[in-house]
Amino acid sequence: MNINSAHNNPEQAPPLRWILALIVFTQWVAITDFMVLMPLAPNLAESLNISVQDTAWFSAGYAVASAISGLLLSSRLDQFRRLPALLTCLYLKAGLILCITMINSFDGFLIVRTLCGLLSAPVAALAMAIAIDLFPTAQRAKAMARIALGFPLAAIVGVPIGLELAYLINWKAAFLFNGMMMMLAALVWHRLWRSYNKQLTAKGDLDSNKRFHPLQTLTQQNLRRGALLTSLGIFSAFLFIPHFSAIFQYNFDYPRSGMSLLYLFGGIATIVITQAVGHVAKPNNMALLMLMTCITSIGLLIVAFISSLALPVALIFTLFMGLNGCRNVLLQIAVSVLPGANQRAGYFAVLGTVRNLSTGAAAVISGAILVETPSLQLANIESLVLLSACALMVLPWLMRNLVKPVLKLDQTGEPSQTAKSTIR
Numbered sequence: 001m002n003i004n005s006a007h008n009n010p011e012q013a014p015p016l017r018w019i020l021a022l023i024v025f026t027q028w029v030a031i032t033d034f035m036v037l038m039p040l041a042p043n044l045a046e047s048l049n050i051s052v053q054d055t056a057w058f059s060a061g062y063a064v065a066s067a068i069s070g071l072l073l074s075s076r077l078d079q080f081r082r083l084p085a086l087l088t089c090l091y092l093k094a095g096l097i098l099c100i101t102m103i104n105s106f107d108g109f110l111i112v113r114t115l116c117g118l119l120s121a122p123v124a125a126l127a128m129a130i131a132i133d134l135f136p137t138a139q140r141a142k143a144m145a146r147i148a149l150g151f152p153l154a155a156i157v158g159v160p161i162g163l164e165l166a167y168l169i170n171w172k173a174a175f176l177f178n179g180m181m182m183m184l185a186a187l188v189w190h191r192l193w194r195s196y197n198k199q200l201t202a203k204g205d206l207d208s209n210k211r212f213h214p215l216q217t218l219t220q221q222n223l224r225r226g227a228l229l230t231s232l233g234i235f236s237a238f239l240f241i242p243h244f245s246a247i248f249q250y251n252f253d254y255p256r257s258g259m260s261l262l263y264l265f266g267g268i269a270t271i272v273i274t275q276a277v278g279h280v281a282k283p284n285n286m287a288l289l290m291l292m293t294c295i296t297s298i299g300l301l302i303v304a305f306i307s308s309l310a311l312p313v314a315l316i317f318t319l320f321m322g323l324n325g326c327r328n329v330l331l332q333i334a335v336s337v338l339p340g341a342n343q344r345a346g347y348f349a350v351l352g353t354v355r356n357l358s359t360g361a362a363a364v365i366s367g368a369i370l371v372e373t374p375s376l377q378l379a380n381i382e383s384l385v386l387l388s389a390c391a392l393m394v395l396p397w398l399m400r401n402l403v404k405p406v407l408k409l410d411q412t413g414e415p416s417q418t419a420k421s422t423i424r
Contacts, residue, residue, distance in 0.1 A: 016134055020146055022188055023127050026090070027150030029181045030123055032158025033097060033116070034062060036174055039163055043171040048106050058113045063356050065117030070353035073122055074214045077345035082133070083193045085345075086126040090186035093119040097179035101172040121352045122345075129344035132336050144332040145278020148325065149271060156267035160260075212339065212346035222402060223347065226335040229398045230351050231358040233331050236297075236391035237324045238362035239384050243370060244317060250377050254313045265314055266321030273322040277329045287403050290330050291396035297323045298392055301385045327395065334402050 037044075041055040077085065096116050103109050128147070135143040162174035217223045240247075248254040248262070281289060300323065303309050304316045339347035365387070370378045 019134060019192065020131065020143055022185065022192070023131050024146055024149050024153075026123070026127055026185045026189075027147060028153045028158060029178060029185055030093075030120060031150050031154040032162065033175075033178045033182070034059075034120070035154050036159050036162035036178065037062075037113070039159065040166055040171050040174060043166050044109070047171060048104065048109060050106050054106065057110055061110050061114040062117035062120070063360065065114045066120045067353040067356035069118040070121035070125065070349040070351075070356070071214055074125075074346040074349040074353075075212060077122060077125055077349055078129075078212055078342045082126055082130050082345065083189065086123065086130070087186060087189055087193065089119050089123045089126065090182060090189060093123060094179050094182035094186055097175055097182055100175045101179070121349050124352055125345045125349035128336075128348045132344055133341065137337060140336055141281040141329075141333050142278045144336060145274050145281075145329050148274045148278075148329050148332065151328075152267040152270040152274075152321075152325065156264050212343035214346070214350050216343075217347070217350050222338050225398050225402055226338045226347075227351060227354050229331055229395060229402065230335060231354050232391040232394055232398070233327050234355050234358040235362045236388045236395075237327075238359045239366045239388045240301075240320070242363050243366060243378070244320075247378055247381065248313050248317070250372075251381070252313050262314060262317045265318045269318045269322035270325035274325045274329045277326050281330060281333055283403055286330055286334065287396060287400040290327065290399040293323055293326045293330070294392040294395050297327070298389045301388060305381045305385050330399065334399060338402070 037055075037058055041052050044050075044055050044058070045052045093116055096112055096119070100109065100112050103112060131143055131147060132140070162177060165173040165177055217227050244262075245259055248259070249256055254262075277289065297320070300316070300319050304311050335347075335351065366384055369380050369383050369387075371380055373379050
């Protein structure tokens with residue numbers, strides 16, 4: 001079914017607000033499942049009789065599996081009907097998360113978390129493809145801003161719930177909660193599929209000759225720029241994000257007990273700023289918004305970590321996370337119109353791999369740059385600022401070159417020719 005006919009015939013169209021809310025909920029559960037593992041490291045170490053350092057293998061296995069599956073499945077995802085494929089992945093992942101509650105060994109936990117990682121890439125890619133299928137370009141900015149809520153909501157709601165359950169019961173209760181939420185998401189998607197089967201699974205005029213291949217991310221200019229835009233945006237942020245806790249505690253004498261409050265402030269700021277950007281972002285101002293965001297981010301890093309001005313830690317972290325959220329929404333809007341209708345899930349699977357690789361590269365490089373001094377402070381933060389600033393300075397140029405040829409709307413608010421698609 002063509003999107004245009006869906007919008008012209010509301011009675012035949014699925015409830016878009018419900019679907020968008022369901023996508024946000026699905027993203028929230030998936031991100032919470034990944035994020036909650038790190039603060040549960042001491043609980044897992046004690047229960048599985050391993051060191052806290054060994055728990056890093058669980059996150060590493062998840063991330064590596066997600067990157068590999070995104071790359072390997074990218075050429076296949078668009079061959080399947082979106083909702084049935086998403087449902088299959090959600091049911092499997094919910095089952096795996098629930099299986100974790102019956103595991104009491106390091107090897108078993110690592111295997112199951114790796115399998116969860118294999119499913120995370122198609123879940124994220126298919127959910128994003130469904131959103132892009134349903135929302136024309138004129139409504140895409142607000143939709144992407146809503147979807148971006150998954151990360152801050154996981155930070156300020158999902159992870160605290162998991163930690164509280166682990167404190168009150170045990171660490172298995174946190175995964176039981178995540179598994180039940182994932183199963184709930186699958187059941188609601190299933191209900192939606194049964195109610196709107198014809199609309200949500202009808203085949204369109206998809207050209208099999210235009211089937212996505214991961215190498216197209218390198219050979220096609222716009223897809224390549226979209227991947228580079230995504231990579232640099234993630235890289236610039238994750239040079240700092242893994243080390244903020246240590247930097248603030250060692251270099252700024254910030255109390256460890258206040259770190260949870262920092263993440264609360266950062267999450268709230270991200271929610272507010274991303275929604276504001278979703279309302280004001282237009283094709284003719286996105287490059288300017290990106291330029292302003294990057295300049296402000298560079299200025300914040302210089303003032304906070306190089307200059308002699310003493311900014312409050314809460315202000316530094318809140319502004320950093322809010323600006324990072326703003327960049328992420330602009331990136332999502334820009335790349336959402338790059339692939340064709342029969343390439344979307346595959347392209348976003350590749351972008352998931354790009355994000356994982358960029359996050360890992362930033363963490364490794366920043367870890368190698370930062371050194372601990374005899375006074376128990378972290379040195380060479382200035383080098384991180386310089387490296388992050390170099391990445392940020394490229395983003396406005398990439399955005400400008402993507403916006404001009406691709407992000408074009410007609411005056412009716414219908415999708416541009418690039419964005420027209422069928423719901424599968």
